[in-house]
Amino acid sequence: MSNKEKNVDIIIVGGGVAGLSAAQYAARANLDAHVFEEMAPGGTILNVDDLENYPGFETPISGFELSDKFARQAEQFGAKIHYGSVGNVQRNDDGSFTIETEDGIYTAPAVIVATGAKRRELGIPGEVEYQGKGVSYCATCDGPFFKGRKILVIGGGDAACGESLFLSKLTEDVVIIHRKERFRAQKSIASMVEHNENVETRFSHIAKEIKGDGNKILKVTLHDLEKNKTYDEDFDAVFIFIGSDPRTSLVSFAKTDESGYIITNEKMATNIPGLFAVGDVRNTPFRQIVTSASDGAIAAHAASEYIDELKGQAYV
Ligand code: NDP
Secondary structure (H helix, E strand, O other): OOOOEEEOOEEEEOOEHHHHHHHHHHHHOOOOEEEEEOOOOEHHHHHOOOEOOOOOOOOOEOHHHHHHHHHHHHHHOOOEEEEOOEOOOEEOOOOOEEEEEOOEEEEEOEEEEOOOEEEOOOOOOOOOOOEOOOEEOOHHHHHHHHOOOOEEEEOOOHHHHHHHHHHOOOOOOEEEEOOOOOOOOOHHHHHHHHOOOOEEEEOOEEEEEEEEOOOOEEEEEEEEOOOOEEEEEEOOEEEEOOOEEEOOHHHOOOOEOOOOOEOOOOOOEOOOOOEEEOHHHEOOOOOOHHHHHHHHHHHHHHHHHHHHHHHHHHHO
């Protein structure tokens, strides 16, 4: 084995909440745990400005701050976090797994997939052209550029509603459209949007085109599905929150549901022995920070048991 080839106890692909929680629990269980993260620790929650429902915090904490705490806590117990992209997870004949990374080749008896999900795009004319010029998928990142301006939010889930509330602190002129006649978001967040005087809610609406002068957005073509009416309205920015698709390409051999999410049992185990999945990439009914953190803890515990059993067998 070369210097660059390492055998470790557990490989965790993805350094979001689920992956970092798994790393912390695995490291505390005395496993040599290695997290591989493409960007920065935190994943999806890095975009969340005020988290007010993660247990234990009386005042809201930012996603960035919470991610940092997760990462530092995992490292404190001995987990190692590597940054850079990772090649496909390969299954070896002996049941172990190997990945190629920018830090070399790693092999482990267990892998926890925590790769999350990728944001969806609408696919309407003007969306790509005006990305970075008014079309955004992150209110925390881009909202402050549109202080006091007229903003359109598209989507009906927790993200669209939560981000509308954030944007309503920056401007009195937020319009949120949703294709259905009621929000999918949790009732508490949906109700705050519907009662916010800076946010106008329009159900049964879709966006058909984003128009501008090449440098900035000027108008959006909207369609009222109920009245079957299409009209143009002036907007300065369009924030799109229409969900996400699971990132499973690294483990295309794992069994998924019809929407592409990895199927696990209650121990976060997939159909492949030694392969676990946690957080937004798995088929879970509720995607929250607290559930992702819980997934990570369960997976690390189950992986630890799995590794112990393997070691036991090896000694027989
Ligand atoms: P969701 O999948 O929950 O919602 C996506 C929304 O976008 C749905 O209302 C959907 O409509 C709509 N949509 C999808 N495709 C289109 C399209 N092509 N055109 C128009 N509308 C479309 O995604 P979220 O990102 O909101 O949330 C993802 C997960 O993260 C959820 O589990 C959520 O609970 C969680 N989350 C939690 C937060 C918190 O706890 N504070 C904050 C943010 C997210 P339809 O309803 O018709 O399907």
